[in-house]
Amino acid sequence: MSNIVEVHGISKRFGDFQVLDNVSFDIAPGSIVGLIGPNGAGKTTTLKSILGLTDFEGSLSVMGIDPRHGRDKVMENVCFIADVGVLPRWLKVRDALDYIEGVHPRFNRARAETMLTETNISMSHKVRQLSKGMVTQLHLALVMAIEVDLLVLDEPTLGLDILYRKQFYERLLTDYFDHETSIVISTHQVEEIESLLTHLLFINHGEIVLACAMDEISEIYHEVLVPPDHWKDAAYLEPIHTRDLLGQKAMIFENIPRAELAPLGELHVPSVADLFVAKMQTRSGDRP
Amino acid sequence: MNQLPILIRREFWEHRSTFVLLPLVITAFLLSVMMLAYFASTSDVISVNLEMEEQGAVSSQHVESDDLFALLTYRLEALPERERASYINRGMHGLASPLLIAMWFVIFIYLLNSLYSDRRDRSILFWKSLPVSDGITVCSKLLTGLIIVPLIYFAGIAILQLAVLLLMFAATSGTDVSALEVVWGPSALISRWFEYLALLIFYCLWALPFFAWLLVVSAFAKSVPMVWAVGVPFGITVLEHMFFNSTPVSDWMGQHMVPLSFVRERQAIATTIAEQALSLQMISALIVGVALVFVAVRLRGKADEI
Missing domain, CATH: 3.30.70 (Alpha-Beta Plaits)
Incomplete structure (x- = not known):
């Protein structure tokens, strides 16, 4: 199988600030890629480019689709968790399940419900009633119940305490990763994800400074x-x-x-x- | 997979208070006022002198009743048919107006924030991480605001209008005055409701540029969308009046923004709709409206958290 993601020389600038400068890399099926860089290095912009959430110059394809023109098509095969707090606060847990079930052809509701029963989150909770850690648990349960080819995580554990962080990555690895789905994780906390990764991408000042397999x-x-x-x-x-x-x-x-x-x-x-x-x-x- | 139904449900989860609770409260409040008037008035006897005009001659009649609704019916009966219809029409319209006014503001605020608030609270990153196109997202908001929400408010109006007629029936039952003849006929309730629906569809198209403009602002404003939404048309109007002798643009904007200022009389609704349906006004509104919807979809495609 060919690469899930192919990025060829993408660039982006905000005014005078070069956010991405000729960034290129590939993501192979079944790999877990750590996109690592200091704050402001261009991690989020890179991930948003893959997801079709931002414009850029250069060429990029996600399973053959240019995300700039087919975000909704890309999202059938890609899941995304941005850092905590992007679930709308007024949304009820049950409604979140209804919604994703209604719009996503590859959502397995039973699986999400099973995962939620292992937490303290109840169906009638609204997101605003949940703690940061619980919101992340909820988002992870929702996303893990969708069978996709690529999971994109942008600083998924930012602001969480150590217990939730550990649990998050354990879940991800034991319940989710099946060597067919690829995962990209961006973080500036290298130590936490080091052991998960199969590939490393270092980014600094909008440039890729290192790209190699862990071995x-x-x-x-x-x-x-x-x-x-x-x-x-x-x-x-x-x-x-x-x-x-x-x-x-x-x-x-x-x-x-x-x-x-x-x-x-x-x-x-x-x-x-x-x-x-x-x-x-x-x-x-x-x-x- | 048809996503529209679930997208519309989503809008209701977010806006339950203004889409459902508010019309419910207004309807319940007005209903209870009516009930209060109906039941509370039984303790006092009110007497009224009615002046009746029959074949040019004015005769005076003294009516006593302990019920406001009965009195209302008697007074209406005393009027000549045309005048009575006009009163009833105004009464029905007056009963509808609290809900209509509330609805207009609810839709205005809703559309103005519909593509803005999720950028503000960053939840756009969640919504956009699902396979829902920007086009259907924008359409779901337009459909919710322009069709589904008005239908709910219309239900409230229908209940109120029906209730007032039923109370008149109840108040005059057993007397020689027939509420069926006096008010039910002239009120033309059923055809009135169909007219509301026809007017609604007509207004959605007629004012599409206005509502689509709200979506455009909602999709691009980085802050205070209200200022953009009102400020830009206002600025254009001021500039046009300052520098030009004629003001076609501001006139056009005004006509397509103010809720159907040209429909005053009930009798005029059908003819107005028929006259305007293929007018230049309507066709220009559709072209500008659809173009603005496309702009909103494009902007939504580029939209990011703010």
Whole structure:
């Protein structure tokens, strides 16, 4: 099967501000992609472009459809959860089920109801009566009952406490992910989703600064704990990031063979969080 | 899959208070006032001098009754037929006007906010994440505001008009005055209701530019849609009056905004509709109205949270 999403050189600007600058990437079926970047990097705009919720230049297709011209067609195969609080406050839980059942051909009402029985949410609740965490539970239950090819999550757990956040991702992985549906998650909290991901996309200042599969990371990137006597040699190999760690320096190298790095110190696979910091700093001079 | 019914239900979930509760309250209030008048008046005897004009001669008659509705019926009976019909018509119309006025404002506010408030509270991201096209979304709001809501208000009007006639029947039963003859005939209740429906459809088309303009404003305004909705036509009117001798644009806008100012008499409804149905006025209204609906759909397509 070909890619679910193909993005080729999309750009967007608001006045003087370049939100997206020639962004390209693909999403393969069955992958879980983390779109990671600092606030204002262009994550939401990228996702909205995929969903047909915003205009842009360049070409983009979601299962062969240009979302700018067929948002309603795209949405038959794509689900979307923006951060909490986009469910209208006046909506009753029962009515939400009625509505989605009425407009979405692939909604499985029984499934949503089953999932809701495991929460404290009742059918007669209005959204305004629910806590932030419960609204997210509700939205997740609604979305997980729709069989789609792509699920787009934009900072889905923003503002939730740790219990709900953990539960959210557990649910997503155990109840939903079946290796056929693809998921894109945007976040600036890398640690939380690191273990879920199959692919990484780093975005900064509207540009993609890293795009690779998780299992490629260990081949391309190495973190070396360098003791002081090797600092000079290590610096010569141009680490993309250096930080002090208990009297040693932890350096991250890109595309340097293991054999060259091994003599310098202890080798690790860098964590996504460290890699993220490294990548953000290499491209943007304005960060410490 | 026909999505319209569920989209219209959605509008009712959001606007239950103004679509259902408000007409219910107004109708119930007026009904209870009538009932109060009917039952409370039985304790006092009211006497009225009626002046009757029959074949040019004025004769005076003294009527005593303990019931307002009976008195009303007697007075109406005393009038010549034409005048009586005109009174009854005005009475029926007066009974309808609280609901009609409320309805007009409800629809105005509803359409003005229909594509605005979900951008404001960000729920547009939810609505747009479902496979519902922008065209059908806009149509569902127009249909709700222009057809479904008026039908509910009309039901209230029908109940009130029927109730007042029934009370007149009840008040005069057993007397030699027949309410059936005096008021039921001239009130022409059933045909009056059909006229309301005909007028409604006529008005929806006639004022389509106005209502579609509200949707356009609702879809693009970043804040205070009311100011846009009123300000732009007002600005055009002022400018036209300042710089031009004739004011065709403002006249046209005025005619298609004020609720059917040209229909005053009941007798005129049918002829007015027939005369105007294919007039330039009507055709221009349809063209501008449909164009504005398309603009609203396009704007909705580009709309994002604000």
